[in-house]
Every structure is written in structure tokens, then in C-alpha cells.
Amino acid sequence: MDFSVITDNLDYFLLGAYPDGPLGGAALTLLLSLLSGLIAALLGLGLGIALSVLKGWPRGVLLTVLGFFRAIPVLMLIFWSYFLLPIVFHIDVPALATVVCALSLIGGAYLAHSVHAGIQSLPEGQWAAARALGMQPGQVLRLIILPQALPIMLPSFLNQWISLIKDTSLGYVIGVGELSFVATQISNRVMVHPTEIFLFVALVYFVFCSILDLLAGLLQRRRSGVRPTT
Amino acid sequence: MKKLTALTALTLAVLSGLAHADRLDDIKKSGVLRVASFDSNPPFGFVDAKSKQIEGLDVDYAKAIADKLGVKLQLQPTNPANRVPLLVANKVDLVLANFTITPERAEQVNFSIPYFSSGQQFIVKKGTLKSPEDLNKWRVGVDKGTVNEGVLREKFPGAKVVAYDDTPFAFTALRNGNVQAITQDGPKLIGLLANVPDKDKYEVPPFTISNDLIGVGVPKGETALTEFVNETLVELESKGQAQTIYDAWFGPTTKTPLTRLYKIGDKS
Numbered sequence: 001m002d003f004s005v006i007t008d009n010l011d012y013f014l015l016g017a018y019p020d021g022p023l024g025g026a027a028l029t030l031l032l033s034l035l036s037g038l039i040a041a042l043l044g045l046g047l048g049i050a051l052s053v054l055k056g057w058p059r060g061v062l063l064t065v066l067g068f069f070r071a072i073p074v075l076m077l078i079f080w081s082y083f084l085l086p087i088v089f090h091i092d093v094p095a096l097a098t099v100v101c102a103l104s105l106i107g108g109a110y111l112a113h114s115v116h117a118g119i120q121s122l123p124e125g126q127w128a129a130a131r132a133l134g135m136q137p138g139q140v141l142r143l144i145i146l147p148q149a150l151p152i153m154l155p156s157f158l159n160q161w162i163s164l165i166k167d168t169s170l171g172y173v174i175g176v177g178e179l180s181f182v183a184t185q186i187s188n189r190v191m192v193h194p195t196e197i198f199l200f201v202a203l204v205y206f207v208f209c210s211i212l213d214l215l216a217g218l219l220q221r222r223r224s225g226v227r228p229t230t
Numbered sequence: 231m232k233k234l235t236a237l238t239a240l241t242l243a244v245l246s247g248l249a250h251a252d253r254l255d256d257i258k259k260s261g262v263l264r265v266a267s268f269d270s271n272p273p274f275g276f277v278d279a280k281s282k283q284i285e286g287l288d289v290d291y292a293k294a295i296a297d298k299l300g301v302k303l304q305l306q307p308t309n310p311a312n313r314v315p316l317l318v319a320n321k322v323d324l325v326l327a328n329f330t331i332t333p334e335r336a337e338q339v340n341f342s343i344p345y346f347s348s349g350q351q352f353i354v355k356k357g358t359l360k361s362p363e364d365l366n367k368w369r370v371g372v373d374k375g376t377v378n379e380g381v382l383r384e385k386f387p388g389a390k391v392v393a394y395d396d397t398p399f400a401f402t403a404l405r406n407g408n409v410q411a412i413t414q415d416g417p418k419l420i421g422l423l424a425n426v427p428d429k430d431k432y433e434v435p436p437f438t439i440s441n442d443l444i445g446v447g448v449p450k451g452e453t454a455l456t457e458f459v460n461e462t463l464v465e466l467e468s469k470g471q472a473q474t475i476y477d478a479w480f481g482p483t484t485k486t487p488l489t490r491l492y493k494i495g496d497k498s
Contacts, residue, residue, distance in 0.1 A: 009279070017282040083319040092320065175307045185277045185307070188270035188398035191426050 005193040006200045009186050013200070016177050024177030026204050032096070032168040032178060033208070036103035037161045043108025044160075048115020049141065069109035075170050077102040082174040099171040107164050114156035118149040151223060158216045162209045169205075179204060254454040257323055261301045265292040266322040266447075269307035270396050273421045273479035273486055274328045287479040288326040291345060291446070291463075294471060295324070298462045309396055311375030314338050317449050324459065325447030328418060330377045335447075342446035342459040345472070347492035348415035349438030350378050353404060353423065356433045359411065365389050371400035371412035378413050381440045397422055404432075415442060417480065417488060424485040443497060467494035 006013070016024015023031070050062055069077075082098045085091045093101070122145060130140040169180040180201055187197045257263050267288050268275035275286040284305045296303035306322055313329055316322045317339045331341045352365070359365070366388035372379040374393045383391060392409050394400040400412040401422060414422075416438060423429045446463075448456045466472040472494050480488040 012277075012282055020281075021283060082321070083315045086319045086321070173312075175309075175312070177307070182277075185269050188396065189272070189276055189279065189425065191398060191401070191422075192428070194402055 001196055002193060003196050003200075005186070005190055005196055012182055012186060013179070013204075016182055022177065025182045026179045026208075028177060029165070029168050029179040029204075030208065032099055032103070032171065032176075033161075033165045036100045036107060036168070037164055039100065039104035040107030040111060040160065040164065041157060043104060044111020044115055044157075047108060047112035048119065051112055051116040052119045053137075053141075066109045066112055069106050070113075072106075074102055074106055074167050075173055077106065078170055079173050095171070095174050095176050098174060099168065099176055103164055103167055107160050111157065111160050114153050114160070115149075118153035118156070119145055121152055122148055151220070154216060154220060158213065161212055165208050165212070166205055252454055253323060253449055253452045254458055257299060257301060257455070262304050263292070263296040263299055263301050263324065264304045264306060264322045265296075266306045266308040266313060266316045266325045266327055267292060268309075268327045268396075270398050271328060271418055271421065272425055273484070274418065275307075275326075287346070287475060288328065290475040290478065291466075292324065292326045294466055294475070295446075295459060295462050298465075299458070309375070310373045311395075313375070313447060317447050320449065323449070323455070327447075328415060328444055329447045330415075330442040331445045332377055339450050340448040340452060340456045342448060342456060343463055343494065343498050344443035344445050344492070344496075345463050345494050346417075346444035347497075348417045348442050348444065350381055350413055350440040350442065351416040351419055351434050351438050352411045352413045353401065353419050353432050353434055354411045355404070356431055359435050362435070362437055362439075365411060368410040369408070371403050371409040373397055373400060373414060376414070377440070377442060378415070382413055385439045401426075413439075415444075417486070420486050420488065421479075443492075463494050 012025060014026045016022065016028060018024065018027070047062065047066065051059065051066075054062060078098055081093060081102060082095060085093050126144055126148070127140055130144045131137075135143070168178050171178050172181045172184070175181070183197050183201045187194045190197075267284055267286070269277050269284050271286070273286050274288045275284055277283070278285045284307060289305065292305070293303055306316070308316055308322075308325070308327055310327070313325045313327055314335060317325055325339075328346075329335075329341075331344060335341070352359070352370075365386045369390040369392055370382060370386070371392050371394055372382055373396055379391065379393060382389060392400075392403065394403060397412070397414050397418060400409070400414075403409045404412045412419075416434065419434050423432055423434065426432070446459050448459060463472070466475070473490070476490050478484070480486055480490065
């Protein structure tokens with residue numbers, strides 16, 4: 001094993017051609033993950049609440065849309081929106097936006113169901129009691145339900161974010177220069193060190209995911225420290 | 231994935247009749263020429279270790295076309311399978327990525343006159359291939375979405391064909407023994423071997439199974455742009471720049487010395 005191939009190309013692994021070209025490598029992976037993680041969380045929260053509140057056919061429509069995004073592979077969504085949208089709707093979505101949108105929509109669809117389940121996990125009496133105190137439905141949700149439900153949902157969010165970090169690598173299919181894409185470029189140039197290169201890539205993903213895991217753990221411990229559970 | 235790509239290309243080809251506009255004017259207006267090139271196939275297109283930019287023979291031609299237009303060149307890395315979809319979906323203006331001219335592809339995209347010629351060859355571990363007929367019993371690696379795959383199936387129907395994303399990937403499979411040979415255009419294979427530290431263990435047997443002409447891919451129906459590319463290519467040859475570009479990558483002092491057998495204008 002010869003890890004000099006990593007140190008020699010470290011800036012390309014981490015930043016791509018930046019600043020002489022577009023940002024790429026691990027930095028782009030991080031950026032894509034942060035953006036899509038944030039949008040997916042907001043979408044998931046909004047749609048999950050909608051799923052708990054809506055009734056009748058609007059709920060049916062929402063369920064169908066969520067079902068669609070949960071059922072199609074991320075790779076297909078990225079590939080088709082990149083190549084098909086410009087033709088059918090004359091919308092030219094840049095490669096980076098395609099990846100962020102695809103990951104956000106699919107992540108959001110998964111999270112919506114987690115959020116819905118989190119809200120449902122609270123006893124019906126919570127709603128009834130809050131309403132009896134004269135609260136509006138919005139207030140009940142904001143002040144009573146979500147503060148209790150969100151910590152329950154944290155593991156689901158964490159799962160989704162971790163899976164999302166790794167899914168950014170699917171951008172390779174439309175030539176997005178994230179970590180695994182630039183690693184393949186280097187591997188294809190030096191030819192003989194795929195083991196070292198892809199071990200390093202695995203390590204970087206592991207570090208990213210573990211940091212997220214640690215942060216979530218810290219958050220949870222701080223919360224339970226501040227508000228002792230009974 | 232190959233089926234998916236083929237299907238997309240087909241759908242896009244059908245739908246693309248809806249889009250109009252003269253691309254040559256659009257390029258001049260925007261001041262940017264968007265070109266798809268390979269990023270993993272020295273010496274046609276690869277990421278240079280020092281400059282971190284995509285460089286190579288195809289890129290030099292792309293630069294020459296952009297210079298003639300007086301616009302900025304913007305390169306987009308591509309794999310073999312995405313070349314047609316990129317053109318049809320208007321993601322790039324030109325494809326210069328070792329793009330073999332075929333009647334099937336010509337239904338979906340325009341081609342310039344050829345600027346390079348090559349024949350399909352093989353890389354095998356040294357001494358293993360006694361006669362070309364052995365290939366009929368072998369596992370052979372190809373690149374998805376290339377002409378090579380079809381030619382291989384036709385000439386060696388007994389071969390077990392394994393398709394990979396790109397040539398270096400296929401070569402890794404050869405190195406690891408997943409396949410016994412890989413096939414691609416000769417110059418591309420020689421360019422690949424030149425960068426392999428233990429190249430002595432491999433050989434490119436001296437026979438070709440096809441004769442391919444490489445052209446610039448242009449969006450379907452963009453006559454003005456196709457004409458412009460053709461004029462530029464002819465001019466590059468007449469002014470000697472085409473020879474200079476060739477010598478920079480395949481000349482006698484390079485890692486991949488190859489005699490230049492084809493000149494622009496020899497075939498149309």
C-alpha cells in the first residue's frame with residue numbers, strides 16, 4: 001500500500017479544481033449534504049405536520065406524492081430530472097441543483113412519515129388538554145406537541161441525514177464533481193492505487209457521518225440534561 | 231443503466247424536435263462554448279495532475295474551436311454513455327470525447343467531419359492470447375455505451391461480454407482477473423497502458439476488428455454550428471495546427487508514439 005497518492009492529490013480530493021475551477025471533492029460533498037439535509041428536514045417537517053392535520057382527499061393527494069418520491073430510486077430521479085426536464089418543460093436545471101432537489105425531495109418524503117409517526121405517538125389527551133386550556137390548533141402544535149415529538153423523531157432524522165450524505169455520491173451519474181467522482185478521476189489517472197484511494201474515500205464518508213452522529217448525541221444529552229425526563 | 235441511457239436518448243430524441251433556435255448564435259451571444267470531454271482517458275481527455283484541469287487531444291480541438299469562435303471554453307466531464315443525452319438535452323453545445331461516428335448515433339445527433347481515426351483493439355495479459363479466436367471463449371470487458379460493445383458481440387459471438395462504466399474501470403477488472411481481455415479503440419488503449427506502472431505485463435495484440443472515425447458531436451439539426459466546426463477542422467489541418475495537436479499527444483517524443491495515418495479531410 002502506498003498512500004502517497006492521497007497526500008499528493010489531497011487538495012484535489014478535498015476541494016476539486018477550486019479556486020482555478022469549480023468547487024469539488026469533499027467540500028462539495030459537504031455542501032451538497034448540508035443544503036439537501038436542511039431542505040429535506042424543512043420539507044419533512046412541513047409535510048409531516050400536513051399529514052397529521054389534513055383529512056380527506058388532500059391527505060390522499062399528499063400520500064400519493066410522498067409515495068411516489070419514496071418509491072423511485074434517487075439515481076433515477078437525478079438522471080431523469082437532469083436530462084428530461086430541459087426537453088419536456090424547457091427548464092434547465094443545473095447539475096448541482098438537480099442533486100440537491102432530488103435528495104431533498106426523497107429525503108423530505110421519508111422524513112414526512114417519521115414526523116407524522118412522531119406526532120401520532122403522543123397520546124390524544126395532549127391535544128384535548130391543550131384545546132381545553134383555550135389554545136388554537138397552531139399553538140397546540142407549536143407549544144405542546146412538537147416540543148415533545150421532535151426529540152422522539154431525532155433518530156429518524158439522523159438516519160435520513162446519514163443516508164443522504166452517502167447518497168450525494170450518486171451525483172456521479174450526471175458528472176457532479178463530488179468526493180467519489182474526483183476520486184474516480186484520480187484513480188483512473190494513476191491506475192494502480194484504487195485500494196488506497198477508495199479506502200480514503202470510505203474514511204472521509206465515515207468521518208462525515210460520525211461527526212453528525214456525535215453532534216446529534218451531544219444535542220440529545222444536552223436536552224435530557226436540561227429537561228429531566230420523568 | 232445502459233438500457234436506461236438508451237431509453238432516455240430515444241425519448242429525448244423524439245422530444246427534441248420541439249426546441250428551436252440557432253445554437254451558433256446562442257454560443258456567440260453567451261460567450262461560452264460548453265463542451266463535454268472525457269476526464270479519464272489519456273491522452274484524449276484526462277484531469278492533469280498539476281493543472282487539475284481536463285486536458286488532452288480532444289480538449290485541444292475544443293480549445294481551437296472556442297478560439298475561432300472567440301468565446302470561453304467550458305468543459306463538462308462525461309462518461310461514454312452520457313454523450314448523446316448531454317447533446318440532446320441541451321446540456322452541452324459539442325461533444326469531443328472520442329465520439330465514433332455511427333449511423334445509429336447520427337439519427338440523434340449531428341457529426342462533424344472526422345478528425346481522428348482508430349481501430350478497435352484489445353489489451354490482454356502478455357502471452358495469454360494465442361490467436362484472436364480465443365476471444366470467443368473469453369470474458370471480455372467493454373465500456374458501456376460505446377460502439378466497441380456491438381462490434382465485439384458481432385465479431386466474437388462466443389465471448390462473454392462484461393460492460394463497465396469506463397476504460398480504466400474495465401482495466402481494473404482485467405488486472406484483477408474478472409475478465410481476460412478488454413477492448414477499446416487502439417489509441418485509447420495505448421494511452422491507458424502508457425500510464426500503467428507495470429505495463430510490461432500487458433500487451434495490445436497487433437490486430438484490429440474495426441475501423442472507426444471520430445467526429446465532433448453536435449446537437450441534431452444545428453447545421454450552422456456543424457458547418458462552423460467542419461470549417462474550423464479543415465482550417466486546423468491546412469494551417470498545420472492539427473498536426474501540432476496530434477504531435478503533442480501522439481508524436482515521437484510522447485509517452486504514446488503513434489504514426490499519424492489519418493488527416494482531416496481524408497474522409498467525410
